[in-house]
Amino acid sequence: MEDTAAVPADSSRQPNDSRIRQIDSVVIRFAGDSGDGMQLTGDRFTAETASMGNDLATLPNFPAEIRAPQGTLPGVSSFQLHFADHDVLTPGDAPDVLVAMNPAALKANLGDLPRGKTIIVNTDEFTKRNLAKVGYSASPVEDGALESWQVHPVPLTSLTVEALKEFGLSRKDSERSKNMFALGLLCWLYNRPTEGTERFLNTKFGRRPEILAANLAAFKAGWAFGETTEGFAVSYEIAPAPAPSGTYRNITGNTALAYGLVAAGHRSGLPIVLGSYPITPASDILHALSGMKKFGVTTIQAEDEISAIGAALGASYGGAIGVTTTSGPGLALKSETIGLAVSLELPLVIVDVQRGGPSTGLPTKTEQSDLLQAMYGRNGESPVPVIAPRSPADCFDAAIEAVRVATKYRTPVLLLSDGYLANGSEPWRLPAVADLPDLHVEFAQKQDEAFRPYDRDPQTLARPWAPPGVQGLEHRIGGIEKADGTGEISYDPDNHDKMVRLRQAKVDGVDVPPLEVDDPTGDAEVLVIGWGSTFGPIAAGARVARRNGIRVATAHLRHLNPFPANTGDVLRRYQRVLIPEMNLGQLALLLRAKYLVDARGYNQVRGLPFSSAEIATAITSLATEGGLELSSLEETH
Template identity: 75%
Template sequence: RRLDRVIIRFAGDSGDGMQLTGDRFTSETASFGNDLSTLPNFPAEIRAPAGTLPGVSSFQLHFADHDILTPGDAPDVLVAMNPAALRANIGDVPRGGEVIVNTDEFAKRAMAKVGYDSSPLEDGSLDGYRVHPVPLTTLTIEALKEFGLSRKEAERSKNMFALGLLSWMYHRPTEGTEAFLRRKFASRPRIAEANVAAFRAGWNFGETTEDFAVSYEVAPATRAFPTGTYRNISGNLALSYGLIAAARQADLPLYLGSYPITPASDILHELSRHKNFGVRTFQAEDEIAGIGAALGAAFGGSLAVTTTSGPGVALKSETIGLAVSLELPLLVVDIQRGGPSTGLPTKTEQADLLQAMYGRNGEAPVPVVAPRTPADCFDAALEAARIALAYRTPVFLLSDGYLANGSEPWRIPDIDELPDLRVQFTTGPNHRLEDGSEA
């Protein structure tokens, strides 16, 4: 059956590999040529107990044969790895949607933990959906018997079984995922082959079981994309590449002074890999030291950057005011998250606009640049650098947790398309007085 768009949500415990599963499905969808938008959603780093509602992790993917701009609101397909994942997400699935459930996890104790008095698979509460009960854990363990793994090791591959099943349902390519698994577990070849076997078993299950009588096809979005070379990219990665490109176009070394904070830490991690492009990264002891070091680098002639989130902006405000007074170019990259202070580090909210505009002492105006999509983070970084260098001012770059972790296709630009950001510095006096003396 041909469709023009589909929204899929993978949901389970934090340790069930939902982010990896969604990322692999996304990569294969991108290589197939669909337009796509993703929404990873995971609990805080301090994990809730397994099997509870606060501990549910999910990954949503919207892909289509035309241009799309959001990861969607209501998933057409929900893959629920346990009762908590079902209860936390079933309210978003429209009536008639498909629900794939790992029946092996629906034990009485697991259901009671999330408030189910009876099994939702048997009490009629899911009658409005097309439910596919699949014993994912049992089928995965059975498929991996020949590898001699412990039950716990074999169970970890159930996400690959689910990925194989969904790949069959939506005609996704398989070669890339198998190659990825062999690379990821290159030092443990038996585990690599076990995951490949689980992936293939899920594909074969979809093809042979009578419960999945229909597969779906979403054609490539050839009309949505201008001609060029594309890759799938997340917002934080695009922003990192944009900062490197800006430094190269400005013919300046790039300096990042940063203190790790969710969801901005990925930029520090990525830039630390690119010393060959004249990038220097400094992981400071706190937020204030991070921006202080960056401001010193700006004074010394570098394209200076500091990365943070809302709580860090509050700590950096005094130094940002100093940068305004000194008229130094400084990029303050704020990957916004939900709530004040240390709250909700993994949740998305555009919470810092007023703080970015007015959160300093006295009159200290600062330009604010905000990307609109994950791929647009690349262009936003170039624009923020252009403004900072041309007008000798700190600039806020406001991304957020959704843009940072979400992904979409990105056309890799030619170097000739990038703006020239070089600034001609004065090497002599500004002007002469009427008597001929230098001012």
């Protein structure tokens, strides 16, 4: 083993170094056992990459089990990172490099790796026993099964143990640092700086000096291994991506969403009260907000999903901004209380971080299949505005928009994130706090005449928000139908008809910006329209299709209820409309029903985002041939 101190303090090398090759983008997938620290390794590599100014997108993919049996296929955890010298729209279709920490990781991921790409395997874990666990009779590293790929067999575990022998750790403890060795190697290979990770390790293990020293040594040893081993003759450099000037950070969707709620509370001057019950993949929002007390954020971890939204609604009744966070199964349980909030006409934000369904489904995988539940999953005519962020960083703005609509129109608002946005990350240009929307709210004021809690603002149709504590505004309201104006119980047929229509008109009238179309040539015949996290894959897929000469326009719906006023005009402008969704055609159903257009769905429910290649193929089929090939897609309706 070489001297581990060989890492220069400044790890960037000279650009004219012939051992460095310039490339414009790369996709790396780290894969290993759940206990191998792949998410941490991926996070650190991402942080170093972000600090280089590359644009990037990430896709963590992990099992629902905390620790599935070691070395088995169900226990494989992976983290994919796409970074480039240009704007990155997706975490990458297929990896260029697969780091496989054991046979299970290789087997589970090899199918995604195009031939000719690079595999780094930890040969130490390719033991007879581990191979047998996943059904390999011989090591694929040795029997020629990987001939079509560039394979770098590296005894990662034993190199790590060797590098750490002076620390007097047990073998088991030494082995645990092998993810840092792998990280060091990849940092060398892609010219990532090392200072950030060193700083990170210092903070994380500052109080346990022996662990800190071991991790640092493993990280440096991995770096030095790349530098000095002939197997890795060339390393790669990816230039920074051009980006608008400003200060940037990397951020995941769940963190951005939590920060958006904090910012909305700050800009409204009202306390945020979160009622939540732990559920994957939404729990990180609860975790983040529970640490925001100095921002006046109160978090209530309730006894169940129903209580969680109940507490949020109670807080809204009291004049706070009530928020509840959940995923699909939890949204189902909250339905009745959302209906009450529709009837009470109080502000409330319901965040659904969608995951694979039905039932428990795929808790850690992404899906967009709660759109119809969000739209219609309640008894009675119970309209609520629905908003969906399009990327991890956009979760910040979407959360602020949800609070704006909820408080302005006194209505529950559904914010539909998903598992991919929640855990994925991307660079985010920090907004100036003073530039964030002013969300100031007016409560009902003391008055002399009898208070009428259901009188409406003629513009917004919103009723007064009258929290308790104001003399003269004492009033009683509930889930029973209320008389227009007075809010008293009313069973009058005409009044009910009127109130149902008023509530609908209020939501239909929410101010929503017009739908924008991206049509670079201006003569596209095909429109691809999507919502939520398919934004990146659709944009990337359209880019590929255009490169192949297809004239295609794209549009993205951020507001699902109400739709932008020009949605019908946009849809009718194109001969063919394609709607890719990670469900069996829920937006397609809504658009076809509302606008009577022959929009086609392109649907997958594999728990994974679309690849740009899949979208490009679907676009090309529809554009060039007009439907025959797409008939197979249509069948998924």
